[in-house]
Amino acid sequence: MKLDDGEVPDFELMPIGVFAQRSGLTSSALRFYADSRLLPPAEVDPVTGYRYYGADQVARATTLRQLREIAMPLPAVEAVLDAGADEAARLLDEHVAKVVGDAAAARQKAAVIKSALGSHVPGPQIAVLRGPVLADAVEQVLTATVHEPGMAVLAGLHIEASHEAIALTATDRYRLSIRTVVPARPAEQTWAGTVDGDGMRAAVAEVRRSALVRIEVVPHGIWLRMPEREDRHCRLLPEEFPDHRLMLASLGEATTRATVSKDLLLRALEEHPGERLALHIDDHGVNVRSAHNEHSGIPLPATVTGEAVQVRFEMITLYPAVSTAIGPDVMLDLRGHDRPVTIRSADRGDLTTLAMPVQFDHSA
Template structure:
């Protein structure tokens, strides 16, 4: 096929194809000796597509050549090494940017909004960040909402199908109320340093938050400007639980891990919980028996991040948000949306929540059950 057709098939521009031909990465199958026109074969489309994708992740030409020449595990290893370098370079760029901000006056101390124990704050951030999502239409879902009051510091995240919130007791009484949605990627990069500090002081500045740690490198995270979903309205509007079940976390997780499908049915009775076809799990349940379905990728993280040996489920029917929390500690709470029974699903994002009420249809835009 001529170079123009091949460019359309491969996603590479004609000029890029000429460059890769001259570099030896993708020579044409034939070159007309009279006109000099280049022609490519159908078999070269796959190689060209891989080449384009490797360049899209900023792999240098030498790396591209090595990956294309390698096979199987060697190619995967080279790709992993490149990604690790890109991630490391990004983290180094973030650190250098913080130094530059300081030199430009961007590291001017801001008012202290909270003082927390570093390891406790780091654990809470990692737990709650599991409920974030990357959506181009709602970039705020990739952030972590931090709310500081006179009594507590609350962390919240949601992917619209799951909402996680954790309440922390500050090491010192907060000096002022504050709220903001902090960039999730920045927090993930800062957590390792925060975890190693006995105390972390949060300072609010115009476009972000500084995490100050004695004797350690301070960390900066930007604040997202988009409005965060009104999770407080959701929590306040939840109805009373009609079924409550408490069961061992480790047995529950094991049953979910061994479940073969991408959605799972829970059958809750007074003395046990059945997870699909798995052996029944001993449980303590009150209220009416209930059968309810969940997407596995929504239910599993909600259970795995619970604190303590037992998990408590507060259920309000098979079409209402379910509260998942630790039976012995209530400072980490997760809400999850059930899915419809009776049909296959691919992921919870492909499966509509049970929506007999209009407000649950709206939840697909702004939060679980909203």
């Protein structure tokens, strides 16, 4: 068998320098891991003390290096290296969860330190909200976020505070969700800004357990002040939030309106096998069809006014928009096959989601 340049057969040993190049570990790191019994050499020359490694040790050394690169401590590294595939995966998940939790805790502590370094004077209060109401609103609206490189604002939560209401908005460019909540006390001033969605999401559990949450604005974020609970900080995002008000103003009047059971519609979507689907709406109700089949589907009873229309959606766009609606029935306002569809509760309008359809190709 002919070997490629630099390749070492499994039955031959290689000196520590060659093994270091093959594994990506330095010679000093290999000596440390040998002394730690994590990666002992296959052979040590009794006279010179030179260490030699086998080609069959490269995989273990590479995995060891990768585990250390994600800051896994040595005892956990040893456990992963000696475990089966399923147990190793579980240990990796535990480590990542701990790293993420530690990072969130560090972010909160850093916010406290920055606040103390700057000023002890509280920031201006923009709202006092009931904790459970705010928690529900945050969870509902953040379903319309996405993490996309170079566009951090698409993972953000836009907050607009007026004296009468607080509007929470999020968009991933295919959905736009808006939830309006009435403050427990009138807002002291108007304010608008976009905060980190992950920070708000992480605060939801504490917010939900608080009777009242006071929102204060500071130079680089907001504070969620909760009596008898740890205050939470959410950083402001510098990017400008998309001009959603202009889009809303340009929608025009709905040409078709359908009111349908939320549970029945969700069940039909769950039973649909494809990634794309079509909603056919006419006097007979709502029919959930395959995106490529206009003649069969799952019929749903609905109250319909206006003209018949068929609109196609990505499942990942439509399903979250319907599932977060409030109440037993959802109202769909449609404006044609290529225009955004407004989805909201049939009896409560404080959560509204716009869902973008996909291209309607009659030749498909």
